[in-house]
Amino acid sequence: MSDENNTNVQATELEHESLSDSVRALSPTRLVVKRFFRSRLSMVGLFIIIFLFLFSYVGPLFVPYGETQVFPIPTEVKVSSSETFVGADGEKYQYYDVSTGIDYYKSAPSKEHWLGTDSNGMDVFVRLMYGGRISLTISFLVIFLETIIGIVFGGISGYFGGKIDMLIMRLVDILNCIPTMPVLLVLSSVLQAIPVDIIPVGMRIYYLMGFLTLIGWAGTARMVRGQILSLREQEYMVAAEATGISAKAKIFRHLIPNVMPQLIVQMTLGLGSIILYESTLSFLGLGVQIPKSAWGTMISLADPSKGQSILQYYPNLWIAPGVLIVLAVLAFNFVGDGLRDAIDPKMKR
């Protein structure tokens, strides 16, 4: 039954495509773009990404509050306690004590502060925007650097083969076996000991992500190498060889552009995982430090080891950043998947 449907869909699609072919021949790139925009999930992903970029880069321009501005808003907090004791007459007495305290922080959501203020009295909604800046900037930086290193090493390794290949691939093997998260934790404690005037607190996360780049390029290099090994045997490469162009031109003009589609897919999917690394480090208090804001740092307020009250009574402080992390990672995954299917349609149809 479902199979029948499938063939029907395929048939209509074939018809559709042959029709458009007879009208106008589409370049492979146009076809990929067309297929990409046809998939609903990748469109959703694209919209989320655009929204997040506008939210975190343009959003702060429309808000009068600063990232670290403190708003002491007095809120009445009722503190009540009760105690039972047995009096001298043998009767049981219950004793209540209700007092009213005033808390200037953690104010409830209001018109002025849409998500209230956090335990330092800073506006949560505004900090969400600045947190997004950190996550998005870092993930793109890391991915680009990783990919560049990966392309260079993978390209050299795949093209030249022999001893260089062997050397680079063993290095890749070694890097693959290094446990990323523990190493990042150790490195972050190294960074914490370096005096603030050499590496400012706000810069630590960038150094950490730099280390992540140094460990993380191995996967890209392996993929590029594998692709180049298979591309090298193709006829157009023989033709390129016959024209007598330099090795550099062969690698970077003819081989790498053919690896690009897979690379772009891997980059998009990698963006999500880097956001997760960054926010996890921030959550553990080793990445972005207060007063700078990051989504992970904001969620760390809800860590029950530091006391239950925020987890229990102030969901406005930690739910929103969590949702934004999920949205960002999800969007990159949707777009990456959509790109993969668009580039390699035989996987799906």
Place this chain on the structure above:
Amino acid sequence: MFKYLLKRLAISVFILFGVSILIYFIVRMMPADYIDQHTSAQVAQGQLTKEDVQRMKELYGIGDNSFGGIIKSYGQWLSKAVRGDFGVSFVYGRPVKDVISKYMWISFGISLVGMILNILISIPLGIIAATKQYGVVDYAVTILAMMGISLPTFFLAALLMRVFSIQLGWFPLQGLSDATQILTGFRRVLDNIHHLILPMVTLVILSIGSLMRYTRTNMLEVLNSDYIRTARAKGLSEKVVIYKHAFRNTLIPIVTMLGGSIPGLFGGAMITETVFAIPGIGSTSYKAMLQGDIPFVMGYMMFLAVLTVLGTILADISYAIVDPRVKLQ
């Protein structure tokens, strides 16, 4: 096969050697080493002299922080490590090996149950999604799976704690056992399981996505192959085609992947264990890392590296076992 294994093992030894050098240098860069942290009070009171502290550091093998000194102490570490001696943990005061093997099993238990649940849930879901490609079920399963992949561990853990532990009160918030009462025997085991349910659920939700998508992709690939068309042309029912003919070939990559992930089960889930305060190997080593426990951190990271190497070898072997077309060479 035997020759192949030997070659793989030789390469693995080389890889582990490289990993150990890199990690040792990184770990030795850790500041305020444990001895400084713990002797600073006594030094300030004059109970210990600087020389005493230095002698203690020498004893621990971390006295000389120059490049040559680190190389020398790496040599010492390596010569012991080859013989299976990873030194004594500063924080836990016992041999690193003992500490790891003590805390490893809790992590293994959680991960193993998590993995079994994961297999039971995600493989059927993946197959259903593949057979109903582009259907409502497919979209729903894909989106849910993607959400699972996209969730940060700590956020999911916080959500689960908020709902099931604080709001509904079904499960305890943190820890491995109830501190308010002393339980023994069977009741104690039940109590531990009660504490471990939320962490397990966390692990399962986080891992369902990738296995399910993997199953779906492979199933789609198999369903598009020629022999499935033949099976259908023979007039076999759809059930037989999918669950007898297609399913078996779908299993090849899945078994390979699962075989490769078995060693990783021992490695522990650092974030999950830390957030739920479960004394597994992950949270134990996290604490050690924060305190600059060089022998333990070193031992733990090497342990993880060995598990990774074993994982890839196991994956290759299980591939050859499941798929007779594959020849290892």
